[in-house]
Amino acid sequence: AAGVIQSPRHLIKEKRETATLKCYPIPRHDTVYWYQQGPGQDPQFLISFYEKMQSDKGSIPDRFSAQQFSDYHSELNMSSLELGDSALYFCASSYRGRREQFFGPGTRLTVL
Amino acid sequence: TQLLEQSPQFLSIQEGENLTVYCNSSSVFSSLQWYRQEPGEGPVLLVTVVTGGEVKKLKRLTFQFGDARKDSSLHITAAQTGDTGLYLCAGYDNYGQNFVFGPGTRLSVLP
Numbered sequence: 178a179a180g181v182i183q184s185p186r187h188l189i190k191e192k193r194e195t196a197t198l199k200c201y202p203i204p205r206h207d208t209v210y211w212y213q214q215g216p217g218q219d220p221q222f223l224i225s226f227y228e229k230m231q232s233d234k235g236s237i238p239d240r241f242s243a244q245q246f247s248d249y250h251s252e253l254n255m256s257s258l259e260l261g262d263s264a265l266y267f268c269a270s271s272y273r274g275r276r277e278q279f280f281g282p283g284t285r286l287t288v289l
Numbered sequence: 290t291q292l293l294e295q296s297p298q299f300l301s302i303q304e305g306e307n308l309t310v311y312c313n314s315s316s317v318f319s320s321l322q323w324y325r326q327e328p329g330e331g332p333v334l335l336v337t338v339v340t341g342g343e344v345k346k347l348k349r350l351t352f353q354f355g356d357a358r359k360d361s362s363l364h365i366t367a368a369q370t371g372d373t374g375l376y377l378c379a380g381y382d383n384y385g386q387n388f389v390f391g392p393g394t395r396l397s398v399l400p
Contacts, residue, residue: 181331210388219377219390220332233388267331277322278379278388280331 179204181270181281189287190258198253198284202270208232209251210278211243212267220267226251258288292316293378293391301397305367310394312378313360321361321380323352326393332377335363368398 182201190196202209208227212220213236222235226245237243240258245251249270255262265285269278294313302308312321320339324332336345338354338361345352351364365372379390 219392221390222388265329269331277334277337279334280324282331283329285329 181268181279183266183268183281183284185284186282187285187287189289191289192258192260194258194288196255196258196286198255198266198268198286200251200253200268200270200281202249202251202268203272203279206270206272206279207249208271208273209245209249210269210271211237211251211253212269212280214265214267214283216264223253255286260288262286263288291392292387292389293380295376295378295391295394297394298392299395299397301399302368304370304398304400307364307366308368308396309362309364310376310396311360311362312391315359317358318380319358321354321358321378323361323363324377324379326375326377327373332379365396368396370398370400372396373398 181203184199188196210225211223213223214220223237224243225233229245241255243253265283267280267283269280271278296311320337322337323335325335326332336352338352341356341358343354349366353362375393375395377390377393381388
């Protein structure tokens with residue numbers, strides 16, 4: 178079965194640079210969630226979209242923004258990167274809003 | 290303060306042993322999910338429990354949702370080395386607004 182696809186899988190950036198992470202949900206899933214997971218921590222919810230509209234907002238910094246496109250894929254844009262932004266970023270998708278979430282393999286962002 | 294607490298935080302056992310890990314909250318949850326996560330990978334959904342008192346079995350894994358929908362447990366029978374990983378419980382609180390994770394139980398099954 179098709180799963181959530183994230184790209185890139187690994188990303189290395191310098192401080193103050195920008196980064197864009199992409200997420201392709203499971204086919205027919207209309208809801209996308211973004212999470213940040215630091216070393217040894219549980220995933221922290223950043224933001225979610227349902228039918229291309231922002232549905233919930235968590236602990237997403239103002240330097241980050243995200244959107245969901247007409248084909249339901251989503252992009253997380255991160256600007257003015259800081260060392261503390263180094264983490265695993267997961268995207269998850271679900272069908273019809275708040276149901277079980279299926280996670281992608283993650284993007285490991287390293288900020289130097 | 291975590292909305293979901295998990296215990297134990299770490300667990301190391303021998304292959305073939307049984308174990309139970311717990312997920313607790315002072316809040317009511319409309320549903321709870323259990324995930325297993327391996328290092329550097331995304332959490333993989335194992336099960337969703339919805340009804341208070343519900344018991345679900347997935348091969349050697351047995352999941353239970355408390356009657357009051359405030360707690361859940363995961364029991365593994367005859368653990369195998371392939372069960373090693375981080376077990377996370379997660380769910381929406383009863384208002385359906387916040388999807389939260391517990392801190393996880395890191396299980397290590399030794400051969």
